[in-house]
Amino acid sequence: MPNVIELKNVNKIYGTRVKSQILYDINLEIEENSINSVVGASGSGKTTLLNIMGTLDRPTSGEVIIDGSNTKNMAQHKLAKLRNQAIGFIFQFHFLLQEFNVFDNVLMPSKIQRNNRTEVKERANRLLDMLGLYKYRQYNVLDLSGGQQQRVAIARSLINNPKIILADEPTGNLDLHSSEDVYNIFKQVNKEYGVAFVIVTHDKQLAGRVIKIQDGLLASRSARGWEGASSGRSPGV
Amino acid sequence: MLLPLKIAWRFLLDKKLQTILVILGIAIGVSVQIFIGLVSQGLEKTLVNKILAYNPHITMYSKSGGFSDWEKEADRIRSDFPEVEAVSPNVNSQAWIKLGKMTIPILVRGFNITDTERLYNITAAIYEGSSPVNDNEILLGKELAERLDVKVGDEVSILTLGRQTVTMKIVGLYDFGVTKINKAWVITNLTTAQNFIGFGDKVTEIELAINDPFQADVVSDQISSALSGEELALSNWKDQNQLMVSAIAGQKIVTLVIQFFIMLATIISIVNILTINVFQKSKQVGILKAMGLTDFSASLVFFYQALLLSLVGIALSLGFLVGFLRGFNRYIVTAQGSPVVNVTVDYRFIALSILIFFVVSMATAIFPALRCIKLNPIEVIKNA
Numbered sequence: 001m002p003n004v005i006e007l008k009n010v011n012k013i014y015g016t017r018v019k020s021q022i023l024y025d026i027n028l029e030i031e032e033n034s035i036n037s038v039v040g041a042s043g044s045g046k047t048t049l050l051n052i053m054g055t056l057d058r059p060t061s062g063e064v065i066i067d068g069s070n071t072k073n074m075a076q077h078k079l080a081k082l083r084n085q086a087i088g089f090i091f092q093f094h095f096l097l098q099e100f101n102v103f104d105n106v107l108m109p110s111k112i113q114r115n116n117r118t119e120v121k122e123r124a125n126r127l128l129d130m131l132g133l134y135k136y137r138q139y140n141v142l143d144l145s146g147g148q149q150q151r152v153a154i155a156r157s158l159i160n161n162p163k164i165i166l167a168d169e170p171t172g173n174l175d176l177h178s179s180e181d182v183y184n185i186f187k188q189v190n191k192e193y194g195v196a197f198v199i200v201t202h203d204k205q206l207a208g209r210v211i212k213i214q215d216g217l218l219a220s221r222s223a224r225g226w227e228g229a230s231s232g233r234s235p236g237v
Numbered sequence: 238m239l240l241p242l243k244i245a246w247r248f249l250l251d252k253k254l255q256t257i258l259v260i261l262g263i264a265i266g267v268s269v270q271i272f273i274g275l276v277s278q279g280l281e282k283t284l285v286n287k288i289l290a291y292n293p294h295i296t297m298y299s300k301s302g303g304f305s306d307w308e309k310e311a312d313r314i315r316s317d318f319p320e321v322e323a324v325s326p327n328v329n330s331q332a333w334i335k336l337g338k339m340t341i342p343i344l345v346r347g348f349n350i351t352d353t354e355r356l357y358n359i360t361a362a363i364y365e366g367s368s369p370v371n372d373n374e375i376l377l378g379k380e381l382a383e384r385l386d387v388k389v390g391d392e393v394s395i396l397t398l399g400r401q402t403v404t405m406k407i408v409g410l411y412d413f414g415v416t417k418i419n420k421a422w423v424i425t426n427l428t429t430a431q432n433f434i435g436f437g438d439k440v441t442e443i444e445l446a447i448n449d450p451f452q453a454d455v456v457s458d459q460i461s462s463a464l465s466g467e468e469l470a471l472s473n474w475k476d477q478n479q480l481m482v483s484a485i486a487g488q489k490i491v492t493l494v495i496q497f498f499i500m501l502a503t504i505i506s507i508v509n510i511l512t513i514n515v516f517q518k519s520k521q522v523g524i525l526k527a528m529g530l531t532d533f534s535a536s537l538v539f540f541y542q543a544l545l546l547s548l549v550g551i552a553l554s555l556g557f558l559v560g561f562l563r564g565f566n567r568y569i570v571t572a573q574g575s576p577v578v579n580v581t582v583d584y585r586f587i588a589l590s591i592l593i594f595f596v597v598s599m600a601t602a603i604f605p606a607l608r609c610i611k612l613n614p615i616e617v618i619k620n621a
């Protein structure tokens with residue numbers, strides 16, 4: 001299966017005077033249509049890894065290949081376009097734009113793309129319907145519950161039909177019931193649209209691959225059990 | 238381009254009070270700035286017109302008392318100095334006009350009336366009768382005619398410095414709008430005035446009008462050096478009204494300084510509100526960037542906000558300006574009910590002021606736009 005994201009020898013070092021290395025020589029491949037959970041202790045670098053995968057952050061060294069294109073020397077506006085087309089983001093907070101209603105929020109990534117076609121509006125309606133939000137289309141986002149807001153954010157992340165969704169603790173702010181909802185939606189979307197997921201999570205590990213970060217190194221558990229995903233030092237599991 | 242405009246619009250709507258206050262600030266700043274500029278211009282014009290209504294821009298005297306070759310001098314100035322618009326040789330003499338047993342001091346002024354057109358525009362000031370054509374015909378000012386209780390066609394006796402009495406016929410009445418002049422000047426043609434004082438065909442002065450009255454001192458110096466060696470003395474209205482001229486210059490500078498600071502304050506308020514807005518909306522901007530909005534488009538959001546604020550503010554300021562001008566002409570009036578200062582609506586000045594404001598405010602929008610470009614989505618997401 002082709003990879004939607006590939007990390008090659010990615011290192012991340014924060015700080016200039018006092019250097020602290022968060023990621024060591026990471027090599028990681030995210031396959032099309034796969035579900036991946038990223039786990040690890042607080043401060044272990046999960047968010048850092050996800051931001052690098054999403055091209056929001058640049059690695060100190062190493063290469064990030066998104067959907068076949070190497071992002072190493074991409075200009076800012078090219079990266080922006082790549083993010084817009086290939087990646088959907090979901091964060092712990094919904095980050096909806098309070099100035100716009102539910103429907104416009106869902107359409108935002110398509111508007112950035114200057115895609116005004118009727119199909120995209122139909123898609124927005126379909127997504128909202130699937131997420132049980134159809135009747136809230138014209139609501140202001142501030143008038144929704146936390147779970148509903150997060151579901152709007154999910155619809156928004158899907159509107160441009162991305163290859164991959166990166167979710168950083170998407171249920172961190174939700175109660176157990178809403179969290180279950182969100183994970184079920186992820187599974188459904190994965191099945192229906194074939195979108196790959198990388199989900200940073202504290203609480204629950206979804207079925208699929210689990211990527212564990214420890215001491216800046218990765219260990220991955222798949223059907224074959226735990227194995228080192230990094231070519232560097234062997235991780236202490 | 239449309240999405241940044243739409244976002245800009247929504248951002249402004251989202252902070253309605255803030256937006257309304259800035260627009261009001263712009264409207265007041267721009268309109269007050271233009272208004273005081275117009276009043277200053279009007280003040281200057283009113284004052285200068287009052288002075289120049291009866292003052293030539295430049296006056297040439299002969300040190301020996303009179304010019305005999307004045308026609309030659311006048312022609313020379315006409316041909317050598319294109320900025321001179323009127324050359325008016327004239328003969329002036331102190332005299333008295335008889336009223337019953339009283340004598341009232343007057344100034345007999347002999348002109349070639351056609352030469353004075355750009356200087357005093359006597360023809361336009363005549364409200365009854367016509368200008369003197371024949372000898373011993375005169376024009377009287379409004380207040381003097383009223384005091385003497387005479388009308389066109391009447392004859393009056395004038396007493397010369399040499400204690401001779403001459404009878405003159407009133408052919409017209411004039412009004413310069415300046416009582417002092419109306420009461421004093423008795424206008425006649427050159428020969429009548431020359432005969433009156435036994436001056437042969439000499440003139441006492443040559444008066445000049447130039448295209449830019451404020452250049453009077455400069456042109457005066459040029460003429461003085463061009464005609465040097467001759468028995469000439471020159472004076473100009475600026476030297477004669479130094480106090481007034483420096484008062485005008487002073488008020489112009491003060492007005493300019495005030496205008497500048499009003500403009501500055503207005504523009505700072507826009508930049509300020511937009512910079513605050515970058516912080517207020519950093520979450521939105523951060524997520525938009527994460528979703529693929531380019532730095533350039535994100536910064537456009539703030540340019541469009543500056544654009545919308547400026548345009549609405551300017552439109553409103555024009556309304557305010559009309560209000561200010563109406564109020565000024567209506568309430569700031571003299572006892573007679575006419576405006577203290579004659580403010581004319583100088584469209585070029587208004588357009589230029591607005592253009593300067595607009596260009597500067599759009600240019601300074603670069604600062605919030607730069608802040609927006611620097612905004613890193615990771616920071617925003619981390620600090621939610």
Ligand SMILES: Nc1ncnc2c1ncn2[C@@H]1O[C@H](COP(=O)(O)OP(=O)(O)OP(=O)(O)O)[C@@H](O)[C@H]1O
Nearest residue numbers: 014015020022040041042043044045046047048049
């Ligand atoms: N901008 C930064 N400058 C310096 N150090 C940073 C910066 N961002 C993150 N770090 C450090 O990098 C490490 C990893 O941070 P990261 O946010 O990736 O952890 P995490 O695994 O997501 O933790 P959590 O589960 O608490 O969200 C932390 O020790 C953090 O202090």
Ligand SMILES: [Mg+2]
Nearest residue numbers: 046047048168
């Ligand atoms: Mg994190």
